[in-house]
Amino acid sequence: MKKAILLLIVLTVLFPLVANGGGDKAASAKEELSIIWWGSQNRHDRTIKAIELYMEKNPNVEVTYEFAGWTDYWTKTTTMAAGGMLPDVMQQDYARLAEWQEKNLLTALDPYIKDGTIDLSNVVDSAIAGGRINGELYGLNLGMNSECFVLDVDAFEKAGIPLPPQNWTWDQFESIARELHDKLGIYGMGDGMLGEQHWKTIYLSNGEYAYNDAGTDVGYTDESLFADYSEMIVNMQNDGVIPNRELELAKYGISIETKGMVSKESAMEYFWSNQLTALTSAAGEGRHFYMTHKPRLTADGPAANYLKPSMFFSISAQTENAAGAAKFINYFTNDLDVNKILAAERGVPISSAIRAGIKDLMGPAQIESFNYIDRVAQDNSPLPNPDPVGHSDIVNNVYNPMYLDPMCYGVITPQEAVHTLTVEAKKILAKNK
Amino acid sequence: MKIKKHSTRESIDGYLFILPWLIGFLGLNLIPMVATLYLGFTDFDMLSSPEFTGLANFIRMFTDDVRYWASVKATLYFAFVSVPVRLVFALFVAMMLHNNRRGTHFYRALYYAPSVVGSSVAVAVMWREIFGPNGLFNAILAKVHLPADTVWLGDPRFAIWTLILLVVWQFGSPMLIFLAGLKQIPTDLYESSSIDGAGPVRQFFKITLPMLTPIFLFNLVMQMITGFTAFTQSFIVTNGKGTPLDTTNFYALYLYSRAFESFQMGYGSAMAIVLLIAVALFTGLIFKSSPMWVHYESE
Incomplete structure (x- = not known):
């Protein structure tokens, strides 16, 4: 009897394994x-x-x-x-x-x-x-995919501000965002303005890129371009024109559904173009969105956009x-x-x-x-090389913890933050030589 | 002896019975642990075959990785604050529930409930909502006319405290062990002491606490290990990036991030080895110190 029970247990345990293994072969x-x-x-x-x-x-x-x-x-x-x-x-x-x-x-x-x-x-x-x-x-x-700024057409109309031209600059962006904020009492621009994608495209609109072609070094020499940009965004955060880092972490930056644009808390928002479908379904009926290019360094300079295989x-x-x-x-x-x-x-x-x-x-x-992708196809910068080996290391262990957070919490200045980012990224990229 | 005659047969039977566990133990615990010991000395990135790099990972960890030290700091802070608070709280609740009044069983089950659901992802997600900018916690603060605009999860001063609160709230398992310990204390000790005129406070410090010290030792060791390896809380509540400012970048989380998100499996393995040694050292220290404060009845 004891043996019989034991056998039964062993069979029960092993049977699914055997049955599974056999089943695959049969099919x-x-x-x-x-x-x-x-x-x-x-x-x-x-x-x-x-x-x-x-x-x-x-x-x-x-x-x-x-x-x-x-x-x-x-x-x-x-x-x-x-x-x-x-x-x-x-x-x-x-x-x-x-x-x-x-x-x-x-x-x-x-x-x-x-x-x-x-x-x-x-x-x-x-x-x-x-x-x-x-x-x-x-x-x-x-x-096909490209970065974009989504504009809330209704908010622009309410504030009496015309939609910006396709080749708008960061200076124009700042004054529009501040004006929207002053007139409507909401964020002129949503969160996510200090992600690594902006590091790349600030330099793209200067005819460069965050990385060099071989992926062995950073692709720029002038740290001040990105430092000036970072300083502008940090100032706008401090003035309440853009959600600060605290709110980005705890509220807005969690998913597409939590973005300020969904709840009409921000008049512009940064996205990838294929996210518009998800944004629209989260925002609900009766909203009017217009997609436009990212701002660039100078109106007649290279575009900050490129067409990316999504x-x-x-x-x-x-x-x-x-x-x-x-x-x-x-x-x-x-x-x-x-x-x-x-x-x-x-x-x-x-x-x-x-x-x-x-x-x-x-x-x-x-x-x-x-339509937006058609417009970008007419006006873009060439597709940069794929991100080099070590890119995820740079983002996880340098960009976020050494540049973004310390700068947003006021531990270091934007200039110091960009310098640290550059120095540490160089170290990681040098391994690709 | 009868037993001896059957021993081979019976031990085969025994091994068959534990076979499912044994397979799991070898496949999921022992072999990966041995592999970790080896990989810690390599540059394994999961995609290409590992190359032996000697002590390079450890040297880099100790001399050239500021985030590593931030994670050590966050973990020690978390463990040293949350473990004592959690234990004291667990003991407090255990004392409350250590009586035979009507309904005690119901309350025991009730107070244990947070620990049953506690390690789950759902609770961590709920925690994030509670401490969100428009969450329950700020709503309560507003009701009692306190400043309610703190962004708890985004503020480097407070983010870790939301996680400490979460684990303190999950006091169930140490509480149960304390309860069992309380039941072991012979009631005649209390009876004779009250005849001698000792009040409840004196009884607590002179009888309950000393008699519970072995239980305290056990709980302390277990909770210390849990504290050092905390992961889920920060992975979910603070989005798994250790934000803000790496104040919630727990050791286990950073290890995971290095190994599986930056694909530095060798470095992650080296971190795991150091963690193992650190936990062993702390446990050893606690045991070494135990003769000074643990009271065994038999002595």
């Missing part, structure tokens, strides 16, 4: 494909629907998928890569693509473009160039089904039905046929962002 008649992406709930819902449609259209394919938020995504995929368990298709970012390619974790897509699995006949080369490393394509762009699909080097993965990427890029589901949430589609095909179905917010 292997189907082609397997695994996919992983990061994003918001909105993106998860749309992407899952897209995958279900793919399986409907291709009944012989069994797609498994995983998703996560931005930070968890990289923790997850890095761990997967270390264990040799990367999914076949992974979403990639412009900032990380080079690093992953350098470590031989990605498969080049060119063979699948040559044999027609991935069809790029409706795509201009500049739309995919960002995924190219040493002449080979390692990620296919899923949408994200890529890449094929992992650990895949056993690269052809199936390529087929899925093609489906995502060229299938009209699936793009109606995806609704340009990852940015403006790269295929002109898809853009034309879905434009009628888009809401005002998406049409505004399509």
